[in-house]
Amino acid sequence: MTHYKITIITLLSTLLMTSCLSTEEKKIKAEEEGNAMVSIKSKLIKGAGDALKTDGKEALESASEGIGEAFKGLTTGYDKSINQAKVLSDSIFSKTFEIGRTEKIYSDTTNIKKVTVYLIANQSFDRKIKLKAYDQSKREIGRSTKKITIEEDDALFIDFEFDNRTPLLQADYFIISHN
Template sequence: MKKTLILLSALTLMVSCMSKEEKMKEAEADGNEAIAVKSKLIEGAGKALQEQGKAAAKSASKGVGDVIKGINSGMSESISQSDVIPEASFKANFEECKAEKIYASNDDKVKKVTIYLIAKNDFKGDLILKAFNADKKEIGRSRLKADIKKDDAQYVDFTFDERTHLLQTEYFTIK
């Protein structure tokens, strides 16, 4: 009886179990269905990208471009531009100004600072530009003669000794 029961159980299992081929076909069908669903998702995403992607890419590109411009601008300003603190005599004759440091090649050994002057009054005389480091210590100075009429404007170049470390300049004073 025991043997019959075991045989019947084995026979039932064999009949109820799918063959390897049947399992493969079912797996293939399930895989095809899963791929079809994913394909539809990808197709939908593709259509959305076609419609919205151009605007998104343009916006992202503009953002990246603005960041790069900002970095370049910040680098240029931090290296070449400095504040100029005007003394009372300068304020009486000129508008506020900024200084642009210019570094020539090592062969030229020219170091100069260009300032754009806007005259409030007629001015004829000497201007003195002093360079200061972060410790508020003077590290260089330059003097030039200026002759400018009221409401005129011009660039002036203050030439510094080649040993002046303009990269270390934190600010300038002018009088």
């Protein structure tokens, strides 16, 4: 045999002998590898826990802020919804009142048709106010009158009730005034 073949056979024999571990040695090696893996994973989990302690508060604050913004969007969406009533006024009315939130309320089952207007008084007032409904063609389609008494710098919701035959869903805008 050549020297080259003898060297290869010797190397292979050595590798084979050293790689053949007994069953007990294999179990010990597997246990050591398992312990190492558990140690690594537990350190990862501990690191994640430590990160949550320090950064978790900031993450929750950020999530809460995001939820708050979503609710703001919800209320903005409500304000732009079909139930919002577009209420206009003339300059005389605007000197007396500031118009706040408005809402159209209609129900076929209870035959309730009304527009709620939140008014803030710039001065005391004790008279009737009128709300007229107009369609897209600028034709009046209904009206409602209410007598109110309010002190300066006070506010109240006023429900203007409309006749059941008023097509309130077709109302494009409303004009509020006082005599």
